[in-house]
Amino acid sequence: MKFIRFAVNYETLTGVLQDEMIREIKGNIFGNWEYTGSTFALNKVKPLAPLMPNQIIGIGANYVMKVEDLPSDLPEIPVFFFKPTSSVIGPEEEIVIPAGIDQVKFESELAVIIGKEAKNVPEEEVLDYVFGYTVANDVTAPQFFHKDGHWTVGKSFDTFTPLGPVIETELDPFQVSIEARLNNEEKQNSSTELMIIPIRKMISYLTNVMTLKPGDVILTGSPVGAEFVHSGDVIECVIKEIGTLKNTFVSSKESVY
């Protein structure tokens, strides 16, 4: 099932996308919801980020180029970071490159949406707590990575977390490829089997640290091939089974400081 959030007539609505038609729903997608009976043509509405996350957690440097490169020993403490929910935008919205920043990268990623409160969940049970999946672009300004190691500033600018176009609840996350096309040229295309810390292990680890809640979004890392971009560049992050998340980079006229 594909859940979508969208704007029409200045209202924000939620629905289930079937082919090119949206059936509006009301209620909580993580709990009880029902169809309202209203339908909308997809091409007559403005798709939004498919949820407003409760919190956003990313993992760094999580892909190798080929299976033979996968390490036999996993890092003891994975590199996790938070992104602010204020950085979320939807499909077709502009990603703003802040003034004073000349190095911004796209990072196409599979985003996991948590559906149930999860604490101390063993790896084998992790997927029972997953509601669905969407596509994320973990936009990054590495020149703002702190020299002592933390990445927060470089990950946190407004518009730096495009999400969408839908939440797919029936995805097999182990059978998909994460792709990115920059100005129509393929830059990333890797299967999720190239993840260093696999999804079950990543989420189980997190639940041993913190309680995950419905609406938490976990960005599972970006394949090899992310590049720096410029104003006017069009980035499409693609997971075929979910859809294409397309955004354009623009320069800000305002100063960062």
Ligand code: MG
């Ligand atoms: Mg990333």
